[in-house]
Amino acid sequence: MSIDARITDDLVANGVEFITTVPCKQLAGVIEEIDQRPEIFHIPSNKEDEGMGLCAGAWMGGKRPAIIMQNTAIGVTINTLATLIQYYRMPLPMLISYRGELREPVACQVEMAVHTKALLAQMNIPTYHFHNQSDVEELDMILKYTFMCNKPVAILTDANFWGGYGDQ
Amino acid sequence: MIRSEILKEIAPILRDQLVVCNIGIPSQELHAIDDQPSNFYMLGTMGLSSSIGLGLALAQPKTVISIDGDGSVLTNLGTLPTIGNNIPGNFILMIIDNGSYGSTGDQPTYAGMKTDLAAMARAAGCDNVVEIMAKDTGPALQAAIDSGKGTVMVVKCESGNAKNPVITMDPVVIRDRFMKAVAS
Numbered sequence: 236m237s238i239d240a241r242i243t244d245d246l247v248a249n250g251v252e253f254i255t256t257v258p259c260k261q262l263a264g265v266i267e268e269i270d271q272r273p274e275i276f277h278i279p280s281n282k283e284d285e286g287m288g289l290c291a292g293a294w295m296g297g298k299r300p301a302i303i304m305q306n307t308a309i310g311v312t313i314n315t316l317a318t319l320i321q322y323y324r325m326p327l328p329m330l331i332s333y334r335g336e337l338r339e340p341v342a343c344q345v346e347m348a349v350h351t352k353a354l355l356a357q358m359n360i361p362t363y364h365f366h367n368q369s370d371v372e373e374l375d376m377i378l379k380y381t382f383m384c385n386k387p388v389a390i391l392t393d394a395n396f397w398g399g400y401g402d403q
Numbered sequence: 404m405i406r407s408e409i410l411k412e413i414a415p416i417l418r419d420q421l422v423v424c425n426i427g428i429p430s431q432e433l434h435a436i437d438d439q440p441s442n443f444y445m446l447g448t449m450g451l452s453s454s455i456g457l458g459l460a461l462a463q464p465k466t467v468i469s470i471d472g473d474g475s476v477l478t479n480l481g482t483l484p485t486i487g488n489n490i491p492g493n494f495i496l497m498i499i500d501n502g503s504y505g506s507t508g509d510q511p512t513y514a515g516m517k518t519d520l521a522a523m524a525r526a527a528g529c530d531n532v533v534e535i536m537a538k539d540t541g542p543a544l545q546a547a548i549d550s551g552k553g554t555v556m557v558v559k560c561e562s563g564n565a566k567n568p569v570i571t572m573d574p575v576v577i578r579d580r581f582m583k584a585v586a587s
Contacts, residue, residue: 253462276461278489280454281481288451289485292423292458292467295443295582300458318447319455323578 238397239264241371242330247274249378251301251328253293255279255286259305259332261397266303283308284315287327294325299382301328306335306351306391307344316358320387327387328378333364336393338400355389362389365396404537406499407432407565409558410470413541417442420548421585423456423469427506428564429499433470435567441584444570444577450479453496457486460494463585466548467493473500473514480523487528490553497544498555503562521557529555537561 236244242265246254255278256266269275276298280286283304290300308331320327334341335348355362361384363377364370374390381388394400406429410417414437423443424430430444445452453476456469476482476498486496502515514520521534531552535543537560547554570577 253458278461278485280485282479284448284451285454285479285481285485288448288454288479289458289461291451292455292460293462294458295455295578295585296459296462297586298462315448315451319445319451322447323574325578 237264237268238368238371239268242374243268243272243275245374245378246301247272248375249299249382251299251378252276253278253290253298253300254303255289255300256303257281257283257286257305257308259334261332261334261392261394261400262303262305262330265330283312287312287315287320290327291319291323291325294327299326301330303330305332307347309351309354310347313354313358316360316387321358324385325387326382326385328381329387329389331389331391333391333393336395338394340400351391360387360389362391365390365392368396368398370396405561405563405565406501406505407436409499409537409540409560410436413544416541416544416548417468421459421465421467423452423459423467425452425471425475428567429470429472429505431567431570432565434570435565439584440580443581444572446570446574446577450475450482453482453486454479456496457482457489457494459585460491461489464493465585466495468495468497468544471496471498472505473498473502473520474504474512476520477512477514477518483524483527483529486553486555487524487530490529492551492553494553495544495547496555498557499560500557501560501562505562505564509562509564521555524555524557531555532557534559
């Protein structure tokens with residue numbers, strides 16, 4: 236089974252029905268996969284803070300949400316994470332493409348990569364780093380944990396996890 | 404008319420609906436005029452009233468009214484294409500457009516200058532956009548609810564704020580009683 240199908244299966248198995256995305260090349264396969272699942276309503280957003288607003292509303296409406304985004308968006312969403320998701324105590328799994336890590340071809344991506352874990356730690360956001368494909372085995376538990384504790388939880392997925400970035 | 408006068412007039416309509424209310428003075432005014440468990444007060448996160456309301460409307464069948472401001476829509480302009488392409492029949496975005504940042508001292512916004520939010524909403528793909536004067540808000544809001552069509556309302560009014568205390572209710576209490584109202 237492809238890694239994209241495996242991730243999507245875990246989302247569906249955990250009752251995630253509302254997913255918003257801002258794309259990244261590494262996430263293209265999983266976005267394509269969720270689009271094919273009738274259990275999931277997929278609504279692309281234009282910016283990740285907007286997406287978190289959509290997820291907050293969906294959760295209050297009784298649907299389990301998730302956001303799929305790139306780690307550069309941590310720089311966009313600090314205020315929304317603090318004053319909406321954390322302040323009102325809402326669950327939000329964040330499946331994050333961790334650009335700027337090993338096998339990254341674009342130098343500028345490293346500039347946010349070096350801040351990503353520090354920012355998440357500063358925000359007291361539980362953070363998991365998927366580096367090898369076998370790490371995906373923890374996703375099911377991470378999703379259960381997220382909806383148990385009503386917190387935003389970050390799942391950082393680097394290029395090595397996705398099997399390399401392009402020709403790298 | 405200023406925003407608080409509009410809210411006073413439409414309070415009897417709002418009290419039977421799910422309302423997501425914009426950060427700052429708009430939430431303080433609605434809270435003082437007619438506090439309801441079915442009101443979700445934003446205590447932070449400028450700009451996301453329309454996004455939270457859209458997510459809520461897409462997730463369940465009850466009518467949702469997002470009360471927003473011109474300044475807040477301008478800070479989250481990406482919301483208009485998302486609404487334009489996904490709006491369900493039970494979502495109403497009511498932009499109270501007083502041409503100013505009311506909560507921060509009434510500094511002018513671009514919506515009070517050359518920028519036309521109703522035209523921007525139409526250009527973003529919103530099919531039902533109504534632009535009205537403040538005094539017509541009640542009937543227009545009721546018509547939007549009755550139509551069962553997703554609607555963006557731009558309500559033109561004067562700049563100004565009523566004096567009310569800040570909301571001291573705990574955010575988790577606001578959210579919990581709101582979710583119970585949604586589920587009831």
